[in-house]
Amino acid sequence: MTTPLQRYTHYFxxxxxxxxxxxxxxxxxxxxxxxxxxxxxxxNDVGMIQEADIGVGISGVEGMQxxxxxxxxxxxxxxxxxxxxxxxxxxxxxxAQMVIIKRLxxxxxxxxxxxxxxxxxxGLTLFYFEAFTAFSGQSVYNDWxxxxxxxxxxxxxxxxxxxxxxxxxxxxxxxxxxxxxQGPKNLFxxxxxxxxxxxxxxYTSLVIFILNIMIFYNQAFRxxxxxxxxxxxxxxxxxxxxSAVNCQIALTMSHFTWIQHLFVWGSVTTxxxxxxxxxxxxxxxxxxAHKILVEALGPAPIYWCTILLVTVACNLPYLAHISFQRCxxxxxxxxxxxxxxxxxxxxxxxxxxxxxxxxxxxTKIGFTAxxxxxxxxxxxKLQRKSSTLVLPNCMPSPC
Amino acid sequence: xxxxxxxxxxxxxxxxxxxxxxxNSKRPKYSKFTQQELPACKPILTPRWVVSxxxxxxxxxxxxxxxxxxxSRDVVEVVERYETKCIPVLNRTDKVQFIQSAADKTCxxxxxxxxxxxxxxxxxxxxxxxxxxxxxxVKSRSDEQLKSASKENDTSACKPEDxxxxxxxxxxxxxxxxxxxxxxxxFSRQNQSLTVNKMGxxxxxxxxxxxxxxxFPKNFQGGGLVGGATLNESIPLSEQEDLMVWMRTAAxxxxxxxxxxxxxxxxxxxxxxVTLMNYYNTYSFNGKKKLVLSTTSWxxxxxxxxxxxxxxxxxxxxxxSMGFTIVxxxxxxxxxxxxxxxxxxxxxxxxxxRTKNVHGILLMFKAHPSLPIGTEALHHFGTSLLIVTLMSMxxxxxxxxxxxxxxx
Numbered sequence: 001m002t003t004p005l006q007r008y009t010h011y012f013x014x015x016x017x018x019x020x021x022x023x024x025x026x027x028x029x030x031x032x033x034x035x036x037x038x039x040x041x042x043x044n045d046v047g048m049i050q051e052a053d054i055g056v057g058i059s060g061v062e063g064m065q066x067x068x069x070x071x072x073x074x075x076x077x078x079x080x081x082x083x084x085x086x087x088x089x090x091x092x093x094x095x096a097q098m099v100i101i102k103r104l105x106x107x108x109x110x111x112x113x114x115x116x117x118x119x120x121x122x123g124l125t126l127f128y129f130e131a132f133t134a135f136s137g138q139s140v141y142n143d144w145x146x147x148x149x150x151x152x153x154x155x156x157x158x159x160x161x162x163x164x165x166x167x168x169x170x171x172x173x174x175x176x177x178x179x180x181x182q183g184p185k186n187l188f189x190x191x192x193x194x195x196x197x198x199x200x201x202x203y204t205s206l207v208i209f210i211l212n213i214m215i216f217y218n219q220a221f222r223x224x225x226x227x228x229x230x231x232x233x234x235x236x237x238x239x240x241x242x243s244a245v246n247c248q249i250a251l252t253m254s255h256f257t258w259i260q261h262l263f264v265w266g267s268v269t270t271x272x273x274x275x276x277x278x279x280x281x282x283x284x285x286x287x288x289a290h291k292i293l294v295e296a297l298g299p300a301p302i303y304w305c306t307i308l309l310v311t312v313a314c315n316l317p318y319l320a321h322i323s324f325q326r327c328x329x330x331x332x333x334x335x336x337x338x339x340x341x342x343x344x345x346x347x348x349x350x351x352x353x354x355x356x357x358x359x360x361x362x363t364k365i366g367f368t369a370x371x372x373x374x375x376x377x378x379x380x381k382l383q384r385k386s387s388t389l390v391l392p393n394c395m396p397s398p399c
Numbered sequence: 400x401x402x403x404x405x406x407x408x409x410x411x412x413x414x415x416x417x418x419x420x421x422x423n424s425k426r427p428k429y430s431k432f433t434q435q436e437l438p439a440c441k442p443i444l445t446p447r448w449v450v451s452x453x454x455x456x457x458x459x460x461x462x463x464x465x466x467x468x469x470x471s472r473d474v475v476e477v478v479e480r481y482e483t484k485c486i487p488v489l490n491r492t493d494k495v496q497f498i499q500s501a502a503d504k505t506c507x508x509x510x511x512x513x514x515x516x517x518x519x520x521x522x523x524x525x526x527x528x529x530x531x532x533x534x535x536x537v538k539s540r541s542d543e544q545l546k547s548a549s550k551e552n553d554t555s556a557c558k559p560e561d562x563x564x565x566x567x568x569x570x571x572x573x574x575x576x577x578x579x580x581x582x583x584x585x586f587s588r589q590n591q592s593l594t595v596n597k598m599g600x601x602x603x604x605x606x607x608x609x610x611x612x613x614x615f616p617k618n619f620q621g622g623g624l625v626g627g628a629t630l631n632e633s634i635p636l637s638e639q640e641d642l643m644v645w646m647r648t649a650a651x652x653x654x655x656x657x658x659x660x661x662x663x664x665x666x667x668x669x670x671x672x673v674t675l676m677n678y679y680n681t682y683s684f685n686g687k688k689k690l691v692l693s694t695t696s697w698x699x700x701x702x703x704x705x706x707x708x709x710x711x712x713x714x715x716x717x718x719x720s721m722g723f724t725i726v727x728x729x730x731x732x733x734x735x736x737x738x739x740x741x742x743x744x745x746x747x748x749x750x751x752x753r754t755k756n757v758h759g760i761l762l763m764f765k766a767h768p769s770l771p772i773g774t775e776a777l778h779h780f781g782t783s784l785l786i787v788t789l790m791s792m793x794x795x796x797x798x799x800x801x802x803x804x805x806x807x
Contacts, residue, residue: 132651138534140650211708218525218655219476219700220693225521226602227655227700229647230532257437283542283609288647291604302698305467305705312456313712320719323449327726337443 021048029053031387032380039080041066056080113197114161114252118154118245120201121208121314125237128209140234142289144278153242153271156263157249196321204244204314211310212237215302222300231288232296235275239307242271244314251318254337446727453720460713468706470698475514478525482688484508485677494682504677508690509670516665516694522595523655524580527687531575531649539574540646545636546611563621570617571636571646577620579645581628583676584658584690588669595659601643610636610643627679655691665692 021040025048029036038045038052042062046069049055057070058077067073074083129140139146216228216236228236250264275293283290297303326334431437442448483491485506490497498504530536541557543550554561557572586593616630616639630639644656665671673690681688693700 133532133534134530134652136530136532136534138532138537140532213651214704215702215708216650217702217704218651218653219702220521220523220655220657220695221699223695223697223699225519225600225657225660225693225695225700227523227657228650230537230650231647233650254441254443256440256442259437283546287542290608295602295604300699302705305463305698305709308463309460309705309708309712312460312716313708316712316716316719319449319452323444323723326444327446327723334443337441338445341441341443341445 019047021045022051024048025051027387031384033383037084039077041077056083113193114158114249117197117201117204117248119150120198121204121245122149122241124202124205125209125241128205132213140230141238142231142234142287144274144289145234145238148274149238149241153267153274154245156267157246157260160260160263161249161253200248200318203317204248207313208237208240208244208310211313212240212306215306221302222296226296229288231292235289235292235297236303236306239271239275239303240310242268243307243311247311247315248318251315251322446723450720450724450727453716453723457713457717457720460709460716464706464709464711464713466706467698467709468703470696471701471703471706473696474694474701475512475516476691476693476701477510477512478689478691479508479510479673480687480689481506481508481675481677482681482686485675495680498677498680498682506675506677508673508675510673510690510692512665512667512669512671512692515667516692518662518664519596519694520661520663520665521693521695522584522586522658522661523691523693524582524584524658525653525655525687525689525691526580526681527653527689528684529654529681529686530652531654532651536574537648540576541572542609544568545571545609545614548611548614551614551617560622560626563618564623566618566621568617569619569621570614571619571642574626575646575648576642577622577626579627579630579642580656581676581678582688583678585674586661587672587674588665593661593663593671596662597640597659599640600657600659601640602647605643605647606637606640610639612637661692 021038021044025036025038028034029052035054036052037054037056038048039056039058040046040049041058041060043065045057045066049057049066049070054072055070057066057068057073059067059073059075072083074080126139126141130137212233216233218227220226221228221232246264246267250260253260253264272293275289278286279289279291279293280286281290330338427433485504485508486494486497490502539557539560541550541553541555543553551570552568554568554572557569557574560569560574560577561572563569584595586595612635614636615634616632616636619630619632620626628641630642636642641658647656649656671692675690677688679688698705
């Protein structure tokens with residue numbers, strides 16, 4: 001198996017002519033249909049860097065022009081491997097866990113993950129409530145809650161997931177370049193995952209809505225005999241959503257620094273802080289939410305019991321699913337995480353070193369994989385032949 | 400330019416490598432944050448954690464469920480539906496006409512207490528099929544006007560109940576106030592009347608902050624059509640607790656609102672006679688009216704759902720924890736906890752079927768060219784049998800030794 005590094009080095013050319021670099025890059029891009037990466041350090045490489053899908057500039061002896069024109073810049077060529085294998089892998093995982101609309105050349109595939117999950121969970125509760133308001137368009141939540149939902153209360157954890165998530169550490173990524181395969185193989189962008197997350201959002205919205213309606217039905221919700229009005233039920237339902245959705249993201253994260261802790265638990269705390277401060281505003285601004293936490297909901301045990309129940313009920317299927325998956329169908333990075341966790345790499349150095357060296361050998365693949373590789377090679381040759389007919393003044397690539 | 404020899408052990412940790420001395424001046428300042436090396440906790444779901452988590456939830460939830468159920472069962476509730484009963488039989492064909500006429504609307508019903516009710520006993524009226532949560536209804540009020548007398552004419556949101564014909568603004572304006580409930584109840588047992596305390600039924604914040612002390616009702620129900628109760632013009636809004644309770648719009652079309660409190664105990668099997676005035680018109684929209692007497696417990700009124708839901712989730716978690724224990728014990732991943740040989744990426748595009756663990760061991764052994772071909776099958780069978788027995792005994796203790804046997 002070739003490492004990605006080896007595959008891309010096939011297309012590096014040592015010419016210095018400005019035009020030639022651009023044309024060759026274009027030829028490779030169109031001829032093979034693959035994602036191209038170009039790396040260069042001089043002013044003559046700027047065109048090539050911009051032409052390629054991913055441009056990497058090296059800052060150095062020849063100045064900063066290459067760096068300014070590039071998508072990524074590194075200071076030495078040897079860092080390319082780390083860039084590809086470590087950051088490329090992490091980047092792929094993080095984006096897969098956030099949301100991205102990614103249009104591939106052959107088919108359109110929107111990857112829906114956490115962003116859509118939380119918005120489905122939130123939005124559907126509004127729709128369900130409409131059935132109880134004679135479809136008049138009254139929302140069960142205060143306008144301010146809805147405004148803050150996507151701005152503050154659930155956005156920061158996703159950002160920390162997108163920026164900081166590491167399923168395996170940097171050294172492991174470098175030792176096991178095969179993990180990089182998870183990217184090109186699109187292991188994380190498939191319909192099963194997308195529909196699963198959407199289903200999870202649907203389930204969460206149903207649980208939140210039905211439990212809240214049934215618990216606050218029409219009887220008193222406090223020992224002093226008061227019944228719940230729409231403001232109380234709306235605030236409770238919203239608190240349930242915030243807790244459930246933030247616990248969900250905590251379950252999907254595998255790498256917790258102080259930043260993740262701050263953002264996830266901080267989001268939940270921010271909601272309560274907001275409710276407190278909003279309630280303190282005069283009724284002109286807060287209307288029915290005036291003093292709602294301090295006076296109505298805070299002292300009511302049913303409020304806290306409801307939040308706990310809903311949070312656990314919403315996250316239970318996901319927890320069961322990932323436990324089941326880890327047990328019966330673990331993915332590569334799961335096994336590596338387990339090795340690290342049990343410190344097997346330290347205890348069993350022989351095994352660890354042997355597997356690392358195996359990852360670098362070009363053989364050790366099964367029969368079908370070799371056949372696949374041969375087919376890919378032949379297809380490539382065919383495409384190159386047809387593209388030489390189209391582009392009259394291009395040079396054959398030295399593969 | 401290309402270097403295949405860029406070995407990871409040297410080039411990987413760019414931050415720690417010294418490199419060429421003259422490059423030191425250009426290297427950016429090292430910080431754990433920018434190099435993504437912040438100390439981190441990386442929890443993973445091992446069998447111990449999974450089973451413990453589910454068991455913990457079950458242990459916490461089942462007692463809470465039982466407590467909620469007991470709290471709800473302690474509540475005694477008597478509900479009496481009366482909107483049809485209280486229309487004389489002759490008028491039941493045209494109830495709307497009856498309710499709008501000037502006929503005598505007094506009605507007498509009786510309620511039997513099923514169990515001893517300790518004071519305070521809360522009196523509620525329940526309305527069904529009344530959409531207090533309709534958007535146009537909810538909007539139709541003016542908080543400014545309720546708060547201060549100077550903002551009396553701030554009635555823009557209250558149309559059509561904003562201005563009395565030619566006589567000025569209606570205070571309080573809007574549909575919510577206009578449709579104020581006006582059935583009244585008086586209770587007696589054995590010809591001795593029971594007082595209903597109508598103070599302290601609204602939220603304190605409503606009394607103090609939202610309804611002004613110097614705002615008096617004016618031109619109320621003066622818009623042409625009478626929708627509900629009339630208000631005493633000499634009592635300021637901050638003391639009109641029925642209005643405050645009514646103006647807290649309910650979330651669902653079936654709702655109860657607090658009417659008052661009875662502050663004596665009621666004994667079991669007592670018959671309470673209620674004299675009620677059936678003024679409120681729910682007949683135009685087929686609404687129902689019910690009178691409710693209820694005690695409360697720490698959890699509020701009577702609703703078994705919370706307790707049952709907690710118990711259900713607790714039981715499910717307990718079942719899951721038992722299920723996972725059985726699964727981990729009976730069918731362990733033999734190539735488990737650190738056997739990299741099971742990584743599919745190293746063995747071609749076929750995904751190893753990890754449930755068929757013998758297959759996994761076979762493939763792993765094939766990687767060793769040292770084993771003689773003839774004895775392979777026997778060797779596989781023997782070792783796999785040994786491994787099955789060992790792993791099923793020791794998998795939960797994550798015994799490294801069994802792992803080492805696989806690695807030989």
